[in-house]
Amino acid sequence: MATPTMDKLAALEADNGSHLITVTFRIRRFNPEISEEATWEDFQLEIDPKERVLDGLHKIKWEMDGSLTFRRSCAHGICGSDAMRINGKNRLACKTLIKDINPSKPITIEAIKGLTVQKDLVVDMEPFFQAYRDVMPFLITKGNEPTRERLQSPEDRERFDDTTKCILCAACTSSCPVFWNDGQYFGPAAIVNAHRFIFDSRDEAGEQRLEILNDKDGVWRCRTTFNCTDACPRGIEVTKAIQEVKRALITRRF
Amino acid sequence: MKIHKYDTVIVGAGGAGMRAAIESTKRSRTAVLTKLYPTRSHTGAAQGGMAAALANVEEDNWEWHTFDTIKGGDYLVDQDAAEILAKEAIDAVLDLEKMGLPFGRTPAGEIDQRRFGGHSRNHGEAPVRRACYSGDRTGHMILQTLYQNCIKEGVEFFNEFYVLDQLIVEEDGVKKSAGVVAYELATGEIHVFQAKSVIYASGGTGKFFKVTSNAHTLTGDGQAACYRRGLPLEDMEFFQFHPTGIWRMGILLTEGARGEGGILRNKDGERFMEKYAPVMKDLASRDVVSRSIYTEIREGRGCGPEGDHVYLDLTHLPPEQLDAKLPDITEFARTYLGIEPYTDPIPIQPTAHYAMGGIPTNVEGEVLSDNTTVVPGLYAAGEVACVSVHGANRLGTNSLLDINVFGKRAGIAAAEYAHTADYVELPENPAAQVQAQVENLLSATGTERVSVIRKELQETMDANVMVFRTEQTIKTAVEKIAELRERYKNVSVQDKGKRFNTDLLEAIELGNLLDLAEVMAVSALARKESRGGHYREDYPNRDDVNFMRHTMAYREVADGGKDSIRLDYKPVVQTRYQPMERKY
Numbered sequence: 156m157a158t159p160t161m162d163k164l165a166a167l168e169a170d171n172g173s174h175l176i177t178v179t180f181r182i183r184r185f186n187p188e189i190s191e192e193a194t195w196e197d198f199q200l201e202i203d204p205k206e207r208v209l210d211g212l213h214k215i216k217w218e219m220d221g222s223l224t225f226r227r228s229c230a231h232g233i234c235g236s237d238a239m240r241i242n243g244k245n246r247l248a249c250k251t252l253i254k255d256i257n258p259s260k261p262i263t264i265e266a267i268k269g270l271t272v273q274k275d276l277v278v279d280m281e282p283f284f285q286a287y288r289d290v291m292p293f294l295i296t297k298g299n300e301p302t303r304e305r306l307q308s309p310e311d312r313e314r315f316d317d318t319t320k321c322i323l324c325a326a327c328t329s330s331c332p333v334f335w336n337d338g339q340y341f342g343p344a345a346i347v348n349a350h351r352f353i354f355d356s357r358d359e360a361g362e363q364r365l366e367i368l369n370d371k372d373g374v375w376r377c378r379t380t381f382n383c384t385d386a387c388p389r390g391i392e393v394t395k396a397i398q399e400v401k402r403a404l405i406t407r408r409f
Numbered sequence: 410m411k412i413h414k415y416d417t418v419i420v421g422a423g424g425a426g427m428r429a430a431i432e433s434t435k436r437s438r439t440a441v442l443t444k445l446y447p448t449r450s451h452t453g454a455a456q457g458g459m460a461a462a463l464a465n466v467e468e469d470n471w472e473w474h475t476f477d478t479i480k481g482g483d484y485l486v487d488q489d490a491a492e493i494l495a496k497e498a499i500d501a502v503l504d505l506e507k508m509g510l511p512f513g514r515t516p517a518g519e520i521d522q523r524r525f526g527g528h529s530r531n532h533g534e535a536p537v538r539r540a541c542y543s544g545d546r547t548g549h550m551i552l553q554t555l556y557q558n559c560i561k562e563g564v565e566f567f568n569e570f571y572v573l574d575q576l577i578v579e580e581d582g583v584k585k586s587a588g589v590v591a592y593e594l595a596t597g598e599i600h601v602f603q604a605k606s607v608i609y610a611s612g613g614t615g616k617f618f619k620v621t622s623n624a625h626t627l628t629g630d631g632q633a634a635c636y637r638r639g640l641p642l643e644d645m646e647f648f649q650f651h652p653t654g655i656w657r658m659g660i661l662l663t664e665g666a667r668g669e670g671g672i673l674r675n676k677d678g679e680r681f682m683e684k685y686a687p688v689m690k691d692l693a694s695r696d697v698v699s700r701s702i703y704t705e706i707r708e709g710r711g712c713g714p715e716g717d718h719v720y721l722d723l724t725h726l727p728p729e730q731l732d733a734k735l736p737d738i739t740e741f742a743r744t745y746l747g748i749e750p751y752t753d754p755i756p757i758q759p760t761a762h763y764a765m766g767g768i769p770t771n772v773e774g775e776v777l778s779d780n781t782t783v784v785p786g787l788y789a790a791g792e793v794a795c796v797s798v799h800g801a802n803r804l805g806t807n808s809l810l811d812i813n814v815f816g817k818r819a820g821i822a823a824a825e826y827a828h829t830a831d832y833v834e835l836p837e838n839p840a841a842q843v844q845a846q847v848e849n850l851l852s853a854t855g856t857e858r859v860s861v862i863r864k865e866l867q868e869t870m871d872a873n874v875m876v877f878r879t880e881q882t883i884k885t886a887v888e889k890i891a892e893l894r895e896r897y898k899n900v901s902v903q904d905k906g907k908r909f910n911t912d913l914l915e916a917i918e919l920g921n922l923l924d925l926a927e928v929m930a931v932s933a934l935a936r937k938e939s940r941g942g943h944y945r946e947d948y949p950n951r952d953d954v955n956f957m958r959h960t961m962a963y964r965e966v967a968d969g970g971k972d973s974i975r976l977d978y979k980p981v982v983q984t985r986y987q988p989m990e991r992k993y
C-alpha cells in the first residue's frame with residue numbers, strides 16, 4: 156500500500172512536532188497613536204514549518220509584542236478576517252503554511268492595499284462592504300410566495316455555485332490595480348456577489364443589478380489582469396465571473 | 410462615554426443574532442452590537458446541515474425528529490421545547506430558502522437531504538435523510554443569506570463593538586434588564602446602550618479547550634456578562650466533543666462525511682463502530698462515537714507512532730462525490746495535513762465543539778433568573794442559550810436549526826415586549842464596572858501573561874474535563890482553575906493604547922473563559938452520573954433518580970468580595986417520552 160501519499164501520511168504521523176525552524180517575519184507596522192510613519196519591523200521566531208502564518212503572528216503577539224494588531228477568528232479559511240499581503244501576494248494568514256512561502260528568506264507581511272490602514276495589519280473595511288451593499292446582494296422575487304420551497308434544478312443550482320463561496324475577505328478587490336488607482340471602482344468582490352444573484356434562476360432583479368454594474372465605476376473598468384483570481388483563497392474564478400457579467404450586459408441573457 | 414437608546418439591542422451577529430434582527434428590525438428600533446463583522450461569525454464554519462423533517466427524499470415527520478432530539482440529549486431535553494424545535498424546523502428551512510439560501514437540490518428541484526448522526530426513521534429503526542444542506546458549507550450559506558437579508562431590511566449594525574457588561578436593575582424585588590455596556594474596538598470608547606429589550610446571541614465558549622473546532626473569538630462573553638450579574642447558567646457541565654476533528658488541530662470534519670458513507674477505522678483497519686453501535690454504527694450520536702474513539706486509543710488500537718488518533722476513511726467514496734458533497738473538508742485535509750483524501754485516510758481525534766449549556770431561557774427566549782422567574786426585557790438565543798433543546802448531547806444539524814427557530818422567536822418576542830414596556834432607568838454610573846476593568850488592565854504592571862494563563866487553562870481542560878472525567882480529574886481542574894484565576898489578577902497587557910487594542914480584549918476574554926471554566930468544572934463535579942456528553946468513569950451509568958434535572962449555577966459574592974459558585978437544580982420538562990436506555 157506504499158503509494159507516494161501513504162508515505163506522506165506515515166511521515167505526517169511520525170512527526171512529533173520537534174522540527175522547529177527559525178524564520179524572520181518582516182511586518183509593516185503602523186500605529187498613528189505613536190507615529191504617522193509606517194515602519195518595517197523584524198521578528199525572529201522558532202516555528203514548525205507546517206504551521207500557519209497566523210500561528211506565527213500569534214506567537215509574536217502572545218510572546219514578544221502584544222501590540223501587534225491583526226484581525227482573525229476561525230483560523231481555517233472560513234471567516235475572511237485575515238487577508239493580508241504576504242511576500243507581496245494577498246492571502247489569508249490562516250491558510251498559508253510557513254513551508255509554502257520560502258521561510259529561508261524574511262517573510263514580509265503588510266496590510267492589504269487600497270483600503271486605509273488603521274493599525275498594523277488592520278484596514279478600514281467599510282468602503283469594501285459599501286460596494287458589496289450597492290449591488291443589492293439579496294434575492295429579489297416578484298409575485299406571491301409559494302408555500303413550499305421554490306424549485307431549482309441541480310443544473311440551475313450549479314450555475315452560480317462558484318460565486319456562492321465568497322467569504323468577503325477582500326483579497327481580490329485589494330489586489331486589483333484598478334481599485335488601487337480609483338477606490339470608486341466596485342471591485343471584483345462586489346461583482347462576484349452580483350453574479351451570485353444574476354445567475355440564480357430564482358432571482359428576478361438581474362436587469363437592475365446589471366444596470367448598476369453598467370455604471371462608469373462598474374464592470375467595464377476591469378482590465379482582466381487575473382490578480383483577483385490568483386488572490387482568491389476560496390478558489391473562485393473571479394475573472395471568469397466578471398467576464399460572464401460583461402457578456403450578460405452585452406447579450407442581456409443570463 | 411456615549412449613551413444610546415434603542416428599543417431592542419441584539420448582542421451578536423451570528424446566525425441567531427441576525428435571524429432575530431430580521432424580525433425585530435421590522436417591529437422595533439433595533440441595534441445589533443457585534444465584536445466581529447457579521448460575516449466573520451462562527452456560524453459560517455458550520456458544515457454539514459440543518460435538520461428538518463421535510464420528507465423530500467424519504468418518509469419522515471417532526472414527531473420522529475422530536476424523539477431523536479430527546480433521545481440524543483439523553484432525556485435531559487425539555488420535551489416541550491424539543492417539540493417546538495422539530496415542528497418549526499420545516500418553516501425555518503423554508504424561510505431560509507425564500508430568503509435565497511442556495512440549498513442542494515434533488516433531481517426534482519426540491520431541497521435535498523442527507524443522513525446525520527442520531528437522526529432516525531421511526532424511533533431508531535434506521536438512519537433517515539433529514540439534514541438539509543448546501544455542500545459542506547451550510548453554515549456559510551446561512552450566515553451569508555441572513556446577512557444579505559439584514560442588508561435588505563436595513564438592520565443597523567455596530568461592528569467591532571464588544572459587549573462587556575449587562576445592566577441589571579432591581580425594581581420592587583424584580584431583576585430587570587436596563588441595557589448593556591460595550592467597548593468600541595476602533596477607538597477604545599465605552600458606550601452604554603439603554604434598551605427595552607436585550608437579546609444575547611453571542612455564541613459559544615469553546616476556547617477554554619485546546620483542541621477545539623471553535624474560533625479564537627468564542628470566549629463566552631455573553632454567558633459571563635450575565636453570570637457576573639447574578640443570573641444563573643444552566644447545564645454548563647455538558648459540552649460536546651465532536652468525533653472528527655483534524656488530529657492535533659481540532660478543525661472540524663463534518664459528520665456529513667460519515668453521512669455520505671465515510672467510515673472510522675482503527676490501526677488494524679477495523680470498522681470499530683460496529684462493536685459499539687450495531688445499528689447506527691458510524692452515525693451513532695456524537696458522545697457515543699467520541700467515547701468509542703478514545704476507548705480504541707486507550708486499548709492500544711490508535712493510529713500513528715503514538716497511537717493517539719484514528720482514521721476517517723473516505724477512500725472508498727468516488728472522488729466526484731467528495732468534490733460535490735464535501736469540497737471544503739477535503740480541502741482542509743490537503744491544506745493543513747498535506748494528504749489526499751481520495752487515496753489516504755484522514756487522521757482525526759475528538760474535538761471540543763459545542764456548549765449544550767448556557768443562559769437559561771424559556772421557549773420564548775426569555776432569560777430566567779431562577780427556575781421559573783423571567784427577567785423582563787432580557788432574551789437569549791443560539792449557542793449562548795440553554796432552552797434546553799439539546800439536553801446532555803446535541804444532535805448534529807440541530808444547532809443551525811436552533812439558531813433559526815429560537816433566534817426568530819426571540820426577535821419577535823423582544824420587539825413585542827419593547828412595544829409594551831418602558832425603559833428601565835439606567836443605574837448610576839452605568840459604565841463604571843467596564844471602565845474600572847479596562848483601566849485596571851491598562852495600568853496593571855503584574856508579571857503574568859494572558860497567553861500563558863490561557864494555555865495552562867486549555868491544557869487542564871483537555872486533560873481533565875474532556876471526553877472522560879472522574880472525581881479526581883475534575884478536582885484537579887477545579888484547583889488549577891482557582892490557581893489561574895488568582896494569577897489572572899496579576900495579568901498585564903503590553904498595548905496601552907486606545908486604538909484597536911486587541912491585546913486588552915484578549916485579556917478580558919480570558920477572564921470570561923476562566924469564570925466559565927470554573928462553572929463547568931464545579932457543575933461536572935457535582936453530577937455524579939454519566940449522561941450524554943458528561944461521562945464520569947467513576948459513575949458510568951445514568952442516574953435518573955438523582956440527576957434527571959438541570960444544573961443551575963449561580964455566582965455568590967461574600968462580604969469580603971470573594972466569589973463562589975452555588976449549585977441548584979431545575980426539573981426537566983417531560984411530556985410524552987419516558988426515559989429509556991439509549992442504544993444506537
Ligand SMILES: Cc1cc2nc3c(=O)[nH]c(=O)nc-3n(C[C@H](O)[C@H](O)[C@H](O)COP(=O)(O)OP(=O)(O)OC[C@H]3O[C@@H](n4cnc5c(N)ncnc54)[C@H](O)[C@@H]3O)c2cc1C
Nearest residue numbers: 421422423424425444445452457572612791792806808809
Ligand atoms: C466547525 C463547526 C461546524 C458546525 N457544523 C454544524 C452543522 O453542520 N449543523 C449544525 O446544526 N450546527 C453546526 N455547528 C454548530 C453551530 O454552527 C453553532 O452552534 C451556531 O452556528 C452558533 O450560532 P450563534 O449565532 O449562536 O453564534 P455565532 O455564530 O458564534 O455568533 C456569535 C456572535 O456573537 C458575537 N459576539 C460574541 N461575543 C460578543 C461580545 N462580547 N459583544 C458583542 N458581540 C459578541 C460575535 O461577533 C458573533 O457575531 C458547527 C459548529 C462548528 C464550530
Ligand code: SF4
Nearest residue numbers: 321322324325327387
Ligand atoms: S471573491 Fe474570493 S478573494 Fe474576493 S472577497 Fe470573495 S472570497 Fe475573498
Ligand code: FES
Nearest residue numbers: 228230234235249
Ligand atoms: S481567521 Fe478566518 S479566514 Fe483566516
